[in-house]
Structure formats: C-alpha cells, structure tokens
Amino acid sequence: MSAPTTGDATPSTAAAPAYRTDLDGLRGIAIALVACFHVWFGRVSGGVDVFLTLSGYFFVGSLVRHTIHAQSARIGFGETVSPWPRLQRLFRRLLPALYTLLIVVGVLTIAIVTQTRWQNIGREIVASALYYQNYYLAKNSQDYLAASSANSPLQHLWSMSMQGQFFVGALIVLLTVAGLIKLLGRRYEGLTQPRVIRAIFAVVVGGTALASFAWAQHRLHIDQPYNYYDTLSRLWEPLVGGLLAIWMPTWRVGVRIRGAMTVIALILIATCGWWIDGVASYPAALAWVPVGATLLVIWSGNTAPDQSLPRVNQILASKRSVWLGSLSYSLYLIHWPLLIFYLTWRGIDHANVLEGTGILLVSIGLAWLTKRYIEDPLRGGGRSSMAHLRWPAHPRVTYTAALTVVLVLASGATAGGIKAWDRHMLDVAVDTTDLDPALYPGARALLDGAPVPALDPQPTPLAMAQDLPQTGRDGFMSDFAATTPTVGVYGDPNGGKTIAVAGGSHAEMWIGALDAIGRRNGFRIVTYLKMGCPLTGEEMPTRLEGTPYPECRTWVRAVMDDILRTRPDAVFTNSTRPDPDGPADHVPAGYLAIFDELTGAGIPVVGIRDTPWPHKDKRPINTPECLAGGGSATTCGTVRASALNPVDPAQAVAATNPLFHPLDLSNGVCTADFCPAVVGNIIVYKDFHHLSTPYVRTLTHELSRQLAAALGWTGPEVP
Structure with a gap:
C-alpha cells in the first residue's frame, strides 16, 4: 500500500542494509490479502497492519541512517533538520496516484451514484486529499466491514490518511531530535556516536509506541469504531517496525530455523483475517498477530553476509512477488472503489466468484497503468519510465510537467465542483412545515382514508439530507461522547404539567408532533436526548453496530437521577426495538428495568412502539437513496410482518403495570400487511430507520389522541 520505499533511495553506505526485495514480495502478499478479503470475504485481513509495520521499518530506519550519516559527514545543521526535501519526495510518491483516483471517483460518483450520496462522497474526497479521511470516518462512526453498494468508494483511504499523518509527524519529531543531537553534539561529542544516536531514537520511538499501544488497548472497550481509525491508536504499529530498524537483533540462527519462522509468520498473516475480527479487535493487542508476524519476516531475512537467505524469503523475493509488491500502492487505491462502483452499478451487495475475479484482474491492470504512467514519471529520477518523453512542439515541456499540470487543474476542478454542490445542498431543502394537507x-x-392527488412526494430524496428534528438544530441532542444530559424545553414553556422525552434518536424523531401537542394543550416538553442511546437499564449498552457504549450507561443514570429529582408528570420513551433474535419487534430487558424504576417512583411512562426499520431480504433500505435510484413506494417498502408483531409487545407490560401506557402508531405508517416508502405524497423515512420530520407532523393528530386516552390530561386533540 505504501510506496515501494518511503525513505531515501540511496542511504548512507556505512549504515545502509542491502535492499530487501523479499519485503517487496511481502507487500505483494499483503495487498493480495487485502483485495481478496474485501472482494470475496467481507472481512479485515490484517494486510493493512503489514503495510503499516513495513512503512515504519523503512521510514524510521531511513531517518536514523540519515542522522548518523549527517554526523559523520559533518553536514550542516539546516540540512540535518530540514524536513522539506523528504516531504517533497513523499509528495511525489504518494500524491499523484491518490489525486488521480480522487478525480476518477468524483466523475464516477456523478455517473453512477444517486445524488443523495454526492455530498458525503464529495466531503470524503476533500478529507482524503488532505489526509484526514480516517478522522472523518471516525467522527461518522463508519464501520470497515463487508463491502456493499452502500459503502463509500473512499472508505479504504483511512489507512492512507493515517500513514500520511504518521510520515509527517514522525519526520518533524525525529528530525527535531536529530537537530538537537547535532546541536548538543558540538558540546558533548559522545552524543554523536552511532550507538548513542540509535539509543536516543529507540527511547523516543519505543516510548511513543508504548503510549500508543496503551491508548489503543484502553479505547478498545470505550469507543472501538473511533479507535479503529484513530492515528494515536495506530501509531504503535509503524513505530514498532521503526524500532526494529533501529535495533535489529543479530542473533546467529540457522537458515532452516529462520525459514521456519518466516513460514509460521506468513501463515499467521494469511489466516488471521479468518479467526480475528479485525474491526472489533484492531489496533489493540490482537493486532500483534499481523504486526508481530511482519517483524518476524523482516528479522528472519536479515541474514549476515556469510549466510544464505532462507528459501521462503527467496520465494518472496521472486520476480512475480516483487512485481505484485511494486503495484501495492496503486492496487490498494484502486481495488476498493472499483468494487463499490461495480456493486452500485449492478444494485447488488456482494460480488460472486466470477465477478470478484474480474474486479481483481481489472484492478491489477489499472494499477499497472497507474504505476507506469503516473506514479513512476512523477517520482522523477531513474525510476521514471517515461521521464525521457517530451512534446515535440515544446521541448521544455516534459511528460512529467504536463501530467502534473493536468492533475493540479483536474483536482482544482473537482474541489470546485464539491464546493458548488455543497452550496447547492444548502438551497435544496424545501420548507415542509406548511404543506397543504389536502395535497400532502x-x-x-x-388513518383517515384521506384522498391522495397525483403529485411528486415531499421532501425530495435529495432534500432529506437537511431533514433534522428541531432538537438537533437547537443543540439538544447530545453526541456519543457526552455523559451528562443537555435539557431542551418545548411545547408550552409555562405549562402546568410536564412530559419528559428521553432516549435516543428514535425518541427524538417525535419532537415535531410533541411540540405541537404541548403548545396546543398547554404543557411543557423537556428533552433528554443522546445519539444512539435509548433509555435502558443495561449494565453494558452497545451501539447499533454492537460495540460497547459505556457513555450511554453513564448518561442514562444521570438522566434518571434528574427525572427522579424533578418528577415530571410523565416520561415519553421508546418501548420496543427490532428483535435481534427474531423477525419482528420486542421489549428489551433493559427497557423493562427503566419502566419499573420510573413507575415504582410513581412517574407514569408513555412507551411508544418503535416504527419498522425498512428492509428487504434482511438488507436494510435507505429510503431516500432507494427512491432516488429509481425505486418506488412499493419496491423501497417493507413487509409489515417482517418488522412488527401482530400485537404491540408492550401491551404485556401494560397488563401488569397500570402506570405504563403503550402507544402504537404503526397503522399510521403501514397498511395491514405492508409499510410503503411513500404515504400520502410524503416520504416516510429520512434514512435507514428514522421517520422524516414532515411525516411525523402528519401523525400529530393520532399521537395526540392516544396521549389523551393514556394520560387523560393532555386536553383536546390537535386537528
């Protein structure tokens, strides 16, 4: 994945080891694993961890050799610490192929992907170009799981961003250390000894690696989706490779034992994707399997001059392995977006064996073309296979210069297009607060059999990106990291009674209707809302993707303490959720604990049944995207029995607890047997499972009716 050599092309002769072509072969194995696991198996292979370790080995080792060479050759202070020459080399090696890919992704996005996804992909193009894609994904908690047509074509570039951050950060820090050694060495000559320089670098690199690993292990059970992408958590992987470059053990071990170690290491690298869930486990302790195996391959091939290279390392150094390794950077860039665009074009979630083989072969071909005609020429020097080409009419204009200009102009045009689209998205939202009820x-x-005229639904699928409940716009939806509630006030702020709305986004989505009911009937609505956190008594709640969510537990306890202290007249929260072990919905045990605690304190609970989560054949449906892609109210809808039990499961709770009042608005979302994507000329869902704000408004009358029946004091219904 990284460029073939990220350090100096010709390091100091005194300290430089022989070039390791077997490690190029290891790159070839790693990229083959990454691509095959992505295309066919939908798992993380560990190949990326191999790349990170190799990058650190080459990069840090090169910096150490540069520092030692600078001392022995009496190179000037500025030449020792200036990062610019190396940054230039990094830019030439990494940016041309990356920017070419981003331009192509921009074009293919417009040609293949529905407009509902343009804004997000455009922002990912910017994030990838500026090397912060990993944090963009971490912030949005995207999981690096099996490829599907819903995945971003740039999701894989998190690792490139992480490596870029590592290269720049390590360059600045370690060259600063080198400069200090040079400066202090004028007074303390002992500091300029190679072994002392290596010891200083080892302390800096090793200490940082240890801190990074401890951070990764700590964050594993706190926020793993963020931890997976976090550079601070990933730093230890390249740094331990760098540590091996600083201090390579020189134990004299027989060639057969070294060969056996390489075989064992390769088996671990090849198989760890099957028995380790990398998304849930990396970059914590289990990442030592691919990382440690890579270190073992590096060490086992580091033979003394009078020792022969183990046979397996010779195979790694073979022409075919090295050739594939030389394509690793371009192949890594290309294979994932090619897969995603193919799946999107076909409207499928998985490639079969034949399709996957074709995608891999095309990826290899495009990677070879990219390396030969983009990577190599723009690197310059002896590696440029086309550096000799010049345009006849303009002898001073080389192929490299022309290609650079094209990339810069195209990148600028792509960035300009993204900005223009973002501005367009700000204007595309339609005010749906006063839709004519006769038309919509x-x-x-x-519910009432109202006639539906033949009109295009509102809001448009594209405008759904701007469709947020009022609480989100007002800042009363706490984020994932929050542990204390932020309380909002809606309805009639001076009302004599209060309903507390508590939970996650599936409680929040009702605020538009509740606000109107409260204003009309003279009672307050206070909100306790947190992303992905229903009001549950679970000791270890999890996020939707299954990772631990301890912040939710802390937040729920703080909310409950506040509710028990302020004693609202009722608490409005969700009562059901899709059953992970069945085809319909259920009441989670954690919800029951909350209901019992509140009603035990004499506070009535209004439990609203969750609405169906759109899906088909167990595949979730993003309603606006499905409609924008040519789907209809039927093809983008859901069979009711696959999402809802015939009777609200919360009715059983009400039978034994008189202070628990179940509300069920399912008949306002579904017919007797089907839940359409569009009802009454309004799109029902804003994404995979949240009701759209304008559709919730049309449920206000029914919600008011059921509240009045449950509590008896909410007043007349809202018409």
Missing part, C-alpha cells in the same frame, strides 16, 4: 395528507391517507 401523509399518515392521514392511512
């Missing part, structure tokens, strides 16, 4: 009846078409 929404839920009234199901």
Whole structure:
C-alpha cells in the first residue's frame, strides 16, 4: 500500500542494509490479502497492519541512517533538520496516484451514484486529499466491514490518511531530535556516536509506541469504531517496525530455523483475517498477530553476509512477488472503489466468484497503468519510465510537467465542483412545515382514508439530507461522547404539567408532533436526548453496530437521577426495538428495568412502539437513496410482518403495570400487511430507520389522541 520505499533511495553506505526485495514480495502478499478479503470475504485481513509495520521499518530506519550519516559527514545543521526535501519526495510518491483516483471517483460518483450520496462522497474526497479521511470516518462512526453498494468508494483511504499523518509527524519529531543531537553534539561529542544516536531514537520511538499501544488497548472497550481509525491508536504499529530498524537483533540462527519462522509468520498473516475480527479487535493487542508476524519476516531475512537467505524469503523475493509488491500502492487505491462502483452499478451487495475475479484482474491492470504512467514519471529520477518523453512542439515541456499540470487543474476542478454542490445542498431543502394537507395528507391517507392527488412526494430524496428534528438544530441532542444530559424545553414553556422525552434518536424523531401537542394543550416538553442511546437499564449498552457504549450507561443514570429529582408528570420513551433474535419487534430487558424504576417512583411512562426499520431480504433500505435510484413506494417498502408483531409487545407490560401506557402508531405508517416508502405524497423515512420530520407532523393528530386516552390530561386533540 505504501510506496515501494518511503525513505531515501540511496542511504548512507556505512549504515545502509542491502535492499530487501523479499519485503517487496511481502507487500505483494499483503495487498493480495487485502483485495481478496474485501472482494470475496467481507472481512479485515490484517494486510493493512503489514503495510503499516513495513512503512515504519523503512521510514524510521531511513531517518536514523540519515542522522548518523549527517554526523559523520559533518553536514550542516539546516540540512540535518530540514524536513522539506523528504516531504517533497513523499509528495511525489504518494500524491499523484491518490489525486488521480480522487478525480476518477468524483466523475464516477456523478455517473453512477444517486445524488443523495454526492455530498458525503464529495466531503470524503476533500478529507482524503488532505489526509484526514480516517478522522472523518471516525467522527461518522463508519464501520470497515463487508463491502456493499452502500459503502463509500473512499472508505479504504483511512489507512492512507493515517500513514500520511504518521510520515509527517514522525519526520518533524525525529528530525527535531536529530537537530538537537547535532546541536548538543558540538558540546558533548559522545552524543554523536552511532550507538548513542540509535539509543536516543529507540527511547523516543519505543516510548511513543508504548503510549500508543496503551491508548489503543484502553479505547478498545470505550469507543472501538473511533479507535479503529484513530492515528494515536495506530501509531504503535509503524513505530514498532521503526524500532526494529533501529535495533535489529543479530542473533546467529540457522537458515532452516529462520525459514521456519518466516513460514509460521506468513501463515499467521494469511489466516488471521479468518479467526480475528479485525474491526472489533484492531489496533489493540490482537493486532500483534499481523504486526508481530511482519517483524518476524523482516528479522528472519536479515541474514549476515556469510549466510544464505532462507528459501521462503527467496520465494518472496521472486520476480512475480516483487512485481505484485511494486503495484501495492496503486492496487490498494484502486481495488476498493472499483468494487463499490461495480456493486452500485449492478444494485447488488456482494460480488460472486466470477465477478470478484474480474474486479481483481481489472484492478491489477489499472494499477499497472497507474504505476507506469503516473506514479513512476512523477517520482522523477531513474525510476521514471517515461521521464525521457517530451512534446515535440515544446521541448521544455516534459511528460512529467504536463501530467502534473493536468492533475493540479483536474483536482482544482473537482474541489470546485464539491464546493458548488455543497452550496447547492444548502438551497435544496424545501420548507415542509406548511404543506397543504389536502395535497400532502401523509399518515392521514392511512388513518383517515384521506384522498391522495397525483403529485411528486415531499421532501425530495435529495432534500432529506437537511431533514433534522428541531432538537438537533437547537443543540439538544447530545453526541456519543457526552455523559451528562443537555435539557431542551418545548411545547408550552409555562405549562402546568410536564412530559419528559428521553432516549435516543428514535425518541427524538417525535419532537415535531410533541411540540405541537404541548403548545396546543398547554404543557411543557423537556428533552433528554443522546445519539444512539435509548433509555435502558443495561449494565453494558452497545451501539447499533454492537460495540460497547459505556457513555450511554453513564448518561442514562444521570438522566434518571434528574427525572427522579424533578418528577415530571410523565416520561415519553421508546418501548420496543427490532428483535435481534427474531423477525419482528420486542421489549428489551433493559427497557423493562427503566419502566419499573420510573413507575415504582410513581412517574407514569408513555412507551411508544418503535416504527419498522425498512428492509428487504434482511438488507436494510435507505429510503431516500432507494427512491432516488429509481425505486418506488412499493419496491423501497417493507413487509409489515417482517418488522412488527401482530400485537404491540408492550401491551404485556401494560397488563401488569397500570402506570405504563403503550402507544402504537404503526397503522399510521403501514397498511395491514405492508409499510410503503411513500404515504400520502410524503416520504416516510429520512434514512435507514428514522421517520422524516414532515411525516411525523402528519401523525400529530393520532399521537395526540392516544396521549389523551393514556394520560387523560393532555386536553383536546390537535386537528
């Protein structure tokens, strides 16, 4: 994945080891694993961890040799500490192929992907170009799991961003250390000894690696989706490779034993993707399997001059392995977006064996073309296979210069297009607060049999990106990291009674209706809302993707303490959720614990049944995207029995607890047997499972009716 050599092309002769072509072969194995696991198996292979370790080995080792050479050759202070020459080499090696890919992704996004996804992909193009894609994904908690047509074509570039951050950060820090050694060496000559220089670098690199590993292990059970992408958590992987470059053990071990170690290491690298869930486990302790195996391959091939290279290392150094390794950077860049665009074009989630083989072969071909005509020429020097080419009419204009200009102009045009699209998205939202109920009846078409004229639905699928509940816009939806509640006030702020709305986004999505009901009927609505955190008594709640979510537990306890202290007249929260072990919905045990605690304190609970989560054949449906891609209310809808039990499961709770009041608005979302994507000319869902704000407004009358029946004091219904 990294460029063939990230350090100096010709390091100091005194300290430089012989070039390790077997490690190029290891790159070839790593990229083959990454691509095959992505295309066919939908798992993390550990190949990226191999790349990170190799990058650190080459990069840090080169910096150490540069520092030792600078001392022995009496190179000037500025030449020792200036990062610019190396940054230039990094830019030439990494940016041309990356920027070419980003330009192509921009074009293919417009040609293949629905407009509902343009804004997010555009922002990922910017994040990837500026090397912060890993943090963009971490912030949005995207999981690096099996490829599907819903995945971003740039999701894989998190590792490139992480490596870029590592290269720049390590360069600045270690060259600063080198400069201090040079400066202090004028007074303390002992500091300029090679062994002392290596010891200083070892302390800096080793200490940072240890801190990074401890951080990764600590964050594993706190926020693993963020931890997976976090550079601070990943730093230890390249740094331990760098540590091996600083201090390579010189134990004299027989060639057969070294060969056996390489075989064992390669088996671990090749198989760890099967028995380690990398998304849930890396970069913590289990990442030592691919990382440690890579270190073992590096060490086992580091033979003395009078020792022969183990046979397996010779195979790694063979022409075919090295050739594939030389394509690793371009192949890594290309294979994932090619897979995602193919799946999107076909409208499928998985490639079969034949399709996957074709994708891999095309990826290899495009990677070879990219290396030969983009990577190599723009690196310059002896590696440029086309550096000799000049345009006849302009002898001073080389192929490299022309290609550079094209890339810069195209990148600028792509960035300009992204900015223009973002500005367009700000204007695309339509005010749906006053939709004519005769033209856009929404839920009234199901509940009251209201006529539905032939009109395009509102809001448009594209405008759904701007569709947020008022609480989100007002800043009353706490983020994933929050552990204390932020309380919002809606309805009638001076009302004599209060309903507390508590939970996650599936409680929040009702605020538009509740606000109107409260204002009309003279009671307050106070909100306790947190992303992905229902009101649950679970000791270890998890996020939607299954990772631990301890912040939720802390937040829920703080909310419960505040509710028990302030004693609202009722608590409105979710009562059901899709059953992970069945085809319909259920009442989680954690919800029951909360219901019991509140009602035990004499506080009534209004439990609203969760609405169906759109899906088909166990595949989740993003409703706006499905409609934008040519789907209809039917093809983008859900069979009711696959999402809902015939009877609200919360009814059983109400039978034994008189202070628990179940609400069920399912008939305002579904017919007797089907849940359409569009009802009454309004799109029902804003994404995979949240009701759209305008559709919730059309449920206000029914929600008010059921609240009045449950509590008896909410007043007349909202018309």
